[in-house]
Amino acid sequence: MTTPRRKACVECRQQKIRCDVEQHKVPHDPCGRCKKMGLECRILPTSTRNLRQTKAEMRRELEDLRWGLQRSGQAPGSDPNYPGSTASPNVDMQGYSPHDQSGTYSNASARTDRSTSPAFDSRPPTRKGSDNRMTLPRAIDGYFLGAQKIDHCFDLFFKQYHPLFPVLDTSSRPNDYYDISPFLFWSIIVTGSRRYKEDRTVLEKISHLIVPLAFNSMAQRCAQIPIIEGLLILCIWRIPTNSMYKDMAHLMCGAAVHLSTQIGLHISGVGQDFARKPLKKDQDEKVIRARLWLCCVIQSIRTNIADGLPPTAESLLDCDERDRENMVPFLPADLQFLHKTYIITLRAVIALSKSNVQSINCDVRILRSLISIFDQQMLSHSQSSTGDIDLLQLNCARIHILAFHFFANPSNTSPDAEGLSRFYALCTNVIEAATLLTEKSYFSFSMDRSITLAGFVILKLVRSQIAPHLDLPAGETAFFQAVQFLQNVSLQPGDIYQRTARIMSDLWTSNKVFLKRNGQVESLGLKIRTRLGMSVSYDMFWYWREEFGNMQNPYNNGEETAAPSNDDTRPNTPPQNQNQIRPQPQPQPQPLPPVPMNTPIPMTKFDPSLVPMQPDPAVMSFDTMRESDYNVPMMMDQFPDYDWAAGFDFSNTEFPTMPAGAIGGGPIMPGNMGNMGYTFG
Numbered sequence: 001m002t003t004p005r006r007k008a009c010v011e012c013r014q015q016k017i018r019c020d021v022e023q024h025k026v027p028h029d030p031c032g033r034c035k036k037m038g039l040e041c042r043i044l045p046t047s048t049r050n051l052r053q054t055k056a057e058m059r060r061e062l063e064d065l066r067w068g069l070q071r072s073g074q075a076p077g078s079d080p081n082y083p084g085s086t087a088s089p090n091v092d093m094q095g096y097s098p099h100d101q102s103g104t105y106s107n108a109s110a111r112t113d114r115s116t117s118p119a120f121d122s123r124p125p126t127r128k129g130s131d132n133r134m135t136l137p138r139a140i141d142g143y144f145l146g147a148q149k150i151d152h153c154f155d156l157f158f159k160q161y162h163p164l165f166p167v168l169d170t171s172s173r174p175n176d177y178y179d180i181s182p183f184l185f186w187s188i189i190v191t192g193s194r195r196y197k198e199d200r201t202v203l204e205k206i207s208h209l210i211v212p213l214a215f216n217s218m219a220q221r222c223a224q225i226p227i228i229e230g231l232l233i234l235c236i237w238r239i240p241t242n243s244m245y246k247d248m249a250h251l252m253c254g255a256a257v258h259l260s261t262q263i264g265l266h267i268s269g270v271g272q273d274f275a276r277k278p279l280k281k282d283q284d285e286k287v288i289r290a291r292l293w294l295c296c297v298i299q300s301i302r303t304n305i306a307d308g309l310p311p312t313a314e315s316l317l318d319c320d321e322r323d324r325e326n327m328v329p330f331l332p333a334d335l336q337f338l339h340k341t342y343i344i345t346l347r348a349v350i351a352l353s354k355s356n357v358q359s360i361n362c363d364v365r366i367l368r369s370l371i372s373i374f375d376q377q378m379l380s381h382s383q384s385s386t387g388d389i390d391l392l393q394l395n396c397a398r399i400h401i402l403a404f405h406f407f408a409n410p411s412n413t414s415p416d417a418e419g420l421s422r423f424y425a426l427c428t429n430v431i432e433a434a435t436l437l438t439e440k441s442y443f444s445f446s447m448d449r450s451i452t453l454a455g456f457v458i459l460k461l462v463r464s465q466i467a468p469h470l471d472l473p474a475g476e477t478a479f480f481q482a483v484q485f486l487q488n489v490s491l492q493p494g495d496i497y498q499r500t501a502r503i504m505s506d507l508w509t510s511n512k513v514f515l516k517r518n519g520q521v522e523s524l525g526l527k528i529r530t531r532l533g534m535s536v537s538y539d540m541f542w543y544w545r546e547e548f549g550n551m552q553n554p555y556n557n558g559e560e561t562a563a564p565s566n567d568d569t570r571p572n573t574p575p576q577n578q579n580q581i582r583p584q585p586q587p588q589p590q591p592l593p594p595v596p597m598n599t600p601i602p603m604t605k606f607d608p609s610l611v612p613m614q615p616d617p618a619v620m621s622f623d624t625m626r627e628s629d630y631n632v633p634m635m636m637d638q639f640p641d642y643d644w645a646a647g648f649d650f651s652n653t654e655f656p657t658m659p660a661g662a663i664g665g666g667p668i669m670p671g672n673m674g675n676m677g678y679t680f681g
Contacts, residue, residue: 056179157192181226183217231256240491253303265293290327301342306449308534345397348374357407396450403533410524427454428478455482463523527555
């Protein structure tokens with residue numbers, strides 16, 4: 001017969017020390033410690049530890065207390081000692097009835113509804129995981145959102161957005177996401193409200209408040225995985241703005257990557273090395289961490305490339321994934337496809353950037369060899385695509401690689417007519433595919449920048465000496481499809497998408513773009529050479545600023561292109577009919593046959609000996625500029641990142657005069673457009 005386990009008295013149990021009490025004696029004698037210290041020695045029949053409440057349980061208890069106050073007729077805000085919060089779930093909800101699904105609340109009828117309405121349910125919501133849990137209305141900084149609108153925004157997000165880039169768990173309900181992280185909850189709401197036609201003010205209101213909430217959540221340093229997920233959502237589907245100076249997507253993307261590495265998502269497993277307490281080795285947790293890290297890598301590379309900025313921490317993003325091979329069966333196939341796509345893009349951009357492309361005298365043989373090598377890798381990888389959207393994203397990445405063709409100095413070498421013709425065909429097909437997919441679902445994936453880049457590539461090629469080999473009508477159609485694409489993804493009147501579409505239309509109708517003072521047209525060169533493939537777009541923006549904004553192009557030194565004149569016969573507004581803006585080409589030879597989008601570009605043998613050990617001095621001699629180091633472009637210090645702001649006079653334009661900025665800013669008045677950061681995003 002086994003001896004029963006000895007029990008300790010309450011005092012010794014709390015102090016977790018050995019107790020010598022004789023619990024079998026009734027009444028028992030005090031233990032030695034209690035007798036010595038004069039304490040009451042008690043033995044309880046059962047003793048359990050008091051576990052500390054989690055944050056979600058405390059929040060739920062707070063909600064229960066608020067429901068009790070509502071039932072008794074006392075408003076939570078009536079007590080001056082009541083701890084209110086701007087992001088709490090039920091602040092000042094005394095006028096809300098669960099059966100009133102509108103987003104407005106009437107304080108006047110609140111007391112009547114609570115006292116006379118028999119349908120008012122005063123019971124607190126059920127616990128997490130219950131199927132009948134009712135969605136609660138929420139508030140953020142004084143803006144209240146009804147339960148029905150919350151459900152509609154969540155439905156739109158998980159039906160139209162989330163399948164395109166699966167980041168979250170689809171089995172959770174709105175209340176569960178709020179319990180996990182209010183920031184993640186509002187990130188889903190602001191994304192789902194992008195096309196919420198029943199109430200367009202939801203996007204406008206929340207987009208003003210979500211960025212401060214994001215930085216506040218990062219500062220709290222708790223529940224980092226939900227914060228990373230929320231940051232990724234805001235980076236993938238950016239908040240609408242009228243100036244890229246106000247866009248925080250690049251900053252949030254960097255924060256998401258660094259938060260991920262801080263908790264060890266970049267290594268396989270559960271990240272025990274980055275935790276202070278033992279972690280449970282759960283397979284599901286490993287899959288969640290691996291999937292989230294792939295999302296961080298994909299979005300970080302995509303954001304940097306689309307912004308024309310060098311990828312950060314490339315050695316970390318391009319890490320060896322062999323230790324994650326055991327996770328492959330558990331990860332979505334489309335996510336693995338995108339991950340490999342952007343890893344190839346990352347390697348291509350790094351290799352091309354190191355080939356001295358900042359100098360106009362870079363070695364064209366090395367440049368074209370690298371372009372061919374990485375484009376061939378992309379084409380081989382495209383065979384494993386899982387759908388049209390994945391293939392479209394791969395081809396968008398190819399555009400950023402092939403855009404390095406324009407870094408070859410046209411005055412020193414003949415153009416690669418065959419490679420540029422295939423590049424032209426790729427741009428037209430990508431724009432057409434994006435247009436068709438946009439009609440089926442709501443997404444952008446930062447593809448708006450790729451589509452704009454493709455449109456500018458078409459414009460440069462149709463004005464070049466290889467135009468006789470191109471299908472000009474197809475290029476014109478694709479160009480205006482790109483303009484229409486930007487207008488379709490526009491979320492607010494006068495936002496950056498609409499303004500970029502206007503810039504593209506203006507440049508298509510211009511007779512001075514690419515025109516030198518000697519009367520020659522040179523469209524295959526680049527002046528800005530420090531923004532990767534996006535240098536093409538920034539070049540075009542400067543052409544527009546010079547002709548339509550009456551600004552001196554700092555890369556011309558006043559001699560490169562023909563200066564705008566007052567007797568210009570160009571119309572002040574772009575024609576609405578495409579037939580009015582159709583270019584009038586000279587009689588040209590027959591174009592080459594159409595090239596399929598996935599036809600490989602001919603390979604050029606890469607000779608490593610061609611790579612110079614020490615790069616030559618970057619001497620910028622683009623036609624007129626001499627003795628200038630292109631590593632430090634003139635006047636670049638006046639345009640930090642995307643803040644290419646200039647107060648252009650748009651008094652003769654058709655831009656709306658209503659506010660377009662999603663973060664700050666006042667109403668835009670005619671003739672004072674202010675802070676026109678003409679980049680696209």
